[in-house]
Amino acid sequence: MEKELVERAYEEIKKVLGDKKVRKDPVELYCYSFDASIYKGNPDIVVRTSSAYEVSEVVKIANKYKIPVVPRGAGTGLTGGACALYGGIVLDLMAMNRIKEINIDNQYVVVEPGIIYDDLNLELASYGFFFPPAPGSGSACSVGGMVANNASGMRAVKYGTTRNYVLKLEVVMPDGNIITTGSLSSKSSAGYSLKDLFVGSEGTLGVITEITLRIKPLPKHSSALIVSFNNVREAGKAASEILKTGIVPAGMEILSEVCIEAVKRVKKIEFPEGKAILFIETDGDDVCVKNDTEKIIKVCKENNALFIQHSEDKAEIKRMMAGRKALSPSLFNYDPRLNPVFLAEDIGVPISSIPDAIEEIEKIASEEGLVIAVFGHIGDGNLHPRMLIDVRDEETWKRADRAAREIYKIAKKYGGTIAGEHGVGITRAQFLKLEHGESLEIMRKIKRALDPNNIMNPGLLFDYKETQLDHLRYRETVL
Amino acid sequence: MIDYRDRIIKCALCGECNTQCIVLREIGWLSSGPKGKILMSGLALEGKLEKDLDNLYLCTTCAKCEPVCNVGLEIVDIIEHARRKLVEAGITKLPHEKMANNIFNYGNPYGEKEKIRLDSKLVEKESAEYVFFPGCTAKYRVNEIMLSSIDIFNKIGLDYVVFDENYCCGSPLFRTGFAGGFEERAGLLVEKLNKKGDKVITACPGCYRTMKNDYSKKYDLELDIQHISVFLNEKLDGIDLSLEKNMTATYHDPCHLGRHMNVYEEPRSLLKKVKNLELVEMTNNRENALCCGSGGGVRAAFDELAYQIGKKRLEEAKETNAESIISSCPFCKLMFDTLKENGLNAYDVTEVIAKSMR
Numbered sequence: 001m002e003k004e005l006v007e008r009a010y011e012e013i014k015k016v017l018g019d020k021k022v023r024k025d026p027v028e029l030y031c032y033s034f035d036a037s038i039y040k041g042n043p044d045i046v047v048r049t050s051s052a053y054e055v056s057e058v059v060k061i062a063n064k065y066k067i068p069v070v071p072r073g074a075g076t077g078l079t080g081g082a083c084a085l086y087g088g089i090v091l092d093l094m095a096m097n098r099i100k101e102i103n104i105d106n107q108y109v110v111v112e113p114g115i116i117y118d119d120l121n122l123e124l125a126s127y128g129f130f131f132p133p134a135p136g137s138g139s140a141c142s143v144g145g146m147v148a149n150n151a152s153g154m155r156a157v158k159y160g161t162t163r164n165y166v167l168k169l170e171v172v173m174p175d176g177n178i179i180t181t182g183s184l185s186s187k188s189s190a191g192y193s194l195k196d197l198f199v200g201s202e203g204t205l206g207v208i209t210e211i212t213l214r215i216k217p218l219p220k221h222s223s224a225l226i227v228s229f230n231n232v233r234e235a236g237k238a239a240s241e242i243l244k245t246g247i248v249p250a251g252m253e254i255l256s257e258v259c260i261e262a263v264k265r266v267k268k269i270e271f272p273e274g275k276a277i278l279f280i281e282t283d284g285d286d287v288c289v290k291n292d293t294e295k296i297i298k299v300c301k302e303n304n305a306l307f308i309q310h311s312e313d314k315a316e317i318k319r320m321m322a323g324r325k326a327l328s329p330s331l332f333n334y335d336p337r338l339n340p341v342f343l344a345e346d347i348g349v350p351i352s353s354i355p356d357a358i359e360e361i362e363k364i365a366s367e368e369g370l371v372i373a374v375f376g377h378i379g380d381g382n383l384h385p386r387m388l389i390d391v392r393d394e395e396t397w398k399r400a401d402r403a404a405r406e407i408y409k410i411a412k413k414y415g416g417t418i419a420g421e422h423g424v425g426i427t428r429a430q431f432l433k434l435e436h437g438e439s440l441e442i443m444r445k446i447k448r449a450l451d452p453n454n455i456m457n458p459g460l461l462f463d464y465k466e467t468q469l470d471h472l473r474y475r476e477t478v479l
Numbered sequence: 480m481i482d483y484r485d486r487i488i489k490c491a492l493c494g495e496c497n498t499q500c501i502v503l504r505e506i507g508w509l510s511s512g513p514k515g516k517i518l519m520s521g522l523a524l525e526g527k528l529e530k531d532l533d534n535l536y537l538c539t540t541c542a543k544c545e546p547v548c549n550v551g552l553e554i555v556d557i558i559e560h561a562r563r564k565l566v567e568a569g570i571t572k573l574p575h576e577k578m579a580n581n582i583f584n585y586g587n588p589y590g591e592k593e594k595i596r597l598d599s600k601l602v603e604k605e606s607a608e609y610v611f612f613p614g615c616t617a618k619y620r621v622n623e624i625m626l627s628s629i630d631i632f633n634k635i636g637l638d639y640v641v642f643d644e645n646y647c648c649g650s651p652l653f654r655t656g657f658a659g660g661f662e663e664r665a666g667l668l669v670e671k672l673n674k675k676g677d678k679v680i681t682a683c684p685g686c687y688r689t690m691k692n693d694y695s696k697k698y699d700l701e702l703d704i705q706h707i708s709v710f711l712n713e714k715l716d717g718i719d720l721s722l723e724k725n726m727t728a729t730y731h732d733p734c735h736l737g738r739h740m741n742v743y744e745e746p747r748s749l750l751k752k753v754k755n756l757e758l759v760e761m762t763n764n765r766e767n768a769l770c771c772g773s774g775g776g777v778r779a780a781f782d783e784l785a786y787q788i789g790k791k792r793l794e795e796a797k798e799t800n801a802e803s804i805i806s807s808c809p810f811c812k813l814m815f816d817t818l819k820e821n822g823l824n825a826y827d828v829t830e831v832i833a834k835s836m837r
Contacts, residue, residue: 026528027510028508031509036494037492046508074497116498137494137495140495328491332489332550
């Protein structure tokens with residue numbers, strides 16, 4: 001980034017927003033150069049805005065000087081989407097964290113992008129409502145980040161993804177204009193659904209400054225099951241058969257052998273014996289939950305379940321789900337030399353292909369001599385193969401790179417997606433064409449039309465000319 | 480030797496820690512939160528940008544970030560280690576430096592030159608079953624805590640002696656990065672205390688944490704030490720405790736007693752023995768308790784920030800409709816006293832107990 005332009009932009013932003021909202025001291029910039037991914041991108045300026053007007057003013061200045069703008073929420077993304085790859089301005093939106101309206105009669109909520117997912121749900125719970133997508137990082141991630149990445153999580157099988165809840169957006173466009181798109185109506189056939197264009201756009205088309213979300217009543221009852229199987233194939237078959245009955249579980253998770261071993265060893269949590277485990281949750285009214293649970297148990301038994309644990313008691317459900325929750329921390333402490341890294345960690349395939357996909361990923365792991373812990377939301381076909389590698393060893397990165405490429409081919413082979421719920425970011429930019437083929441060019445044209453100066457999060461999605469191993473944070477610092 | 484690089488590299492950068500940080504909530508910029516401080520600790524270890532790493536001192540060491548860490552990192556220990564690196568490089572805060580000099584020169588962080596004046600019978604005993612180590616703040620700044628403690632000991636006829644020497648445990652040094660060169664003094668202190676008696680009681684969570692944990696982990700020194708709230712909870716079982724007037728109070732968990740030493744129930748159990756005292760809980764209690772703002776050298780170096788944090792805690796206390804806030808730490812008491820215009824009476828647990836023994 002040209003120093004003189006940055007300096008001019010800095011001074012102009014200060015003039016509009018005041019000294020306290022703009023920083024460019026090296027340590028602050030350093031702290032803003034990471035998200036939760038394996039990447040690092042160094043911004044030139046960081047701005048903390050508190051209104052759409054302020055965002056608009058900053059974007060106008062950036063557009064004038066053709067300086068990149070990288071919108072940032074809580075920085076919990078796993079793909080590098082909030083890393084300023086090519087410098088420029090990081091827009092910290094976390095001070096914009098108000099709940100502007102809760103409308104129970106019409107079942108929607110209006111929020112600013114910086115509100116934390118769990119904080120929103122805590123407030124909604126007092127009305128008996130919730131915003132369901134439940135990303136794994138729900139206690140830390142911002143709703144703005146969820147919209148920008150179309151995030152979801154364990155409940156997606158029943159409740160869908162963030163996109164299914166976005167009614168309306170306010171967006172600051174790359175020229176600084178503020179638009180609103182969408183409506184409070186639960187359906188619309190009035191022209192292109194522009195709001196859907198912004199959902200999952202990862203900050204490449206504008207800055208989301210206000211979000212209107214559909215909300216749902218909290219379910220009254222729930223149940224949880226932990227079911228073990230001899231192998232992932234049998235677990236996958238059972239999952240598929242459960243869905244065929246018409247039951248839609250609130251969550252259906254699969255843990256493969258490495259995951260089970262990690263949780264047992266690190267967190268000392270015992271699971272029923274077996275080499276694959278399904279966590280299945282149902283919710284709704286009590287009769288419905290009871291009936292669904294009985295049917296699920298029957299299907300599991302018919303499909304060679306080894307052991308079945310079941311409860312409808314809240315405290316017991318929490319205890320049972322602790323094993324699933326403990327997975328991520330367990331993988332960090334599985335081996336002192338190894339760190340989980342986020343490469344090809346979020347593929348989606350049709351549900352019936354899940355056992356094949358898991359076996360093929362495990363074969364890749366064995367061929368490359370890598371530990372890959374495979375788990376995921378089997379109910380919607382979303383797998384999270386988590387590679388554990390020595391991040392200080394270049395040779396291991398090469399093997400991880402090869403493994404990731406092969407995993408993406410598996411997604412392609414089964415007609416799936418390279419990104420189920422974590423977005424594309426840096427890590428998948430080079431593979432986007434694998435999924436979209438020629439239609440990627442349409443996306444590129446949209447981007448050019450809306451952002452002719454290519455200031456909004458440049459490099460992500462289309463113009464990333466490097467590889468998934470460039471911009472790794474480990475090469476530059478201890479982290 | 481701990482390799483802090485091996486620890487820091489494990490950080491998931493997930494940001495869960497940031498959701499808990501009271502300092503980040505006040506300031507907003509990432510360098511003021513725990514994730515930023517872990518990143519900055521990495522820089523400190525590598526000797527990069529040292530002169531700009533001042534914000535590493537913006538941490539009260541309250542440890543609220545640790546229980547939510549996805550990796551189980553001891554975040555406060557990492558930050559304290561980074562502070563040691565900064566001190567080695569000469570990057571310090573003036574108030575911390577002054578405090579450290581006072582400890583090394585006068586045996587207390589406040590630079591008090593005179594010993595506290597106590598009845599000679601309390602201090603001249605060669606040895607006793609218990610040694611009372613009040614802690615510098617309870618001696619020189621909030622001495623009602625020391626006096627109340629002595630009052631209680633006398634009333635129950637305890638065989639004890641007060642350690643009245645100007646001899647700091649070193650807690651402020653450990654928290655602010657100045658503990659280099661303290662090992663010999665710590666050893667000498669343990670020797671002196673053990674000469675006076677086998678069991679040590681302290682009224683200060685900072686001293687308790689330091690002498691129990693830091694001494695053993697860092698210096699391999701063992702000391703039989705208890706916090707006074709734990710000691711009294713056991714000792715006063717069956718004794719009639721009653722306040723003259725009814726009081727509704729909320730108990731504030733001091734960070735260095737609660738999250739650092741896992742002491743949550745004993746002070747509550749002790750206070751529940753007191754008739755005419757009604758205890759009500761704040762929303763954030765026990766392991767979720769919010770810091771008072773005093774710890775980690777923050778009050779010394781960034782007093783305005785410390786007061787802002789303290790006010791938030793008092794606002795939460797007021798929501799309970801309690802008329803008083805009771806803590807079991809001289810630093811918390813000092814903070815709540817300073818902010819008393821916010822409308823709550825502040826007491827230490829020892830004061831309440833002393834008052835209730837008639």
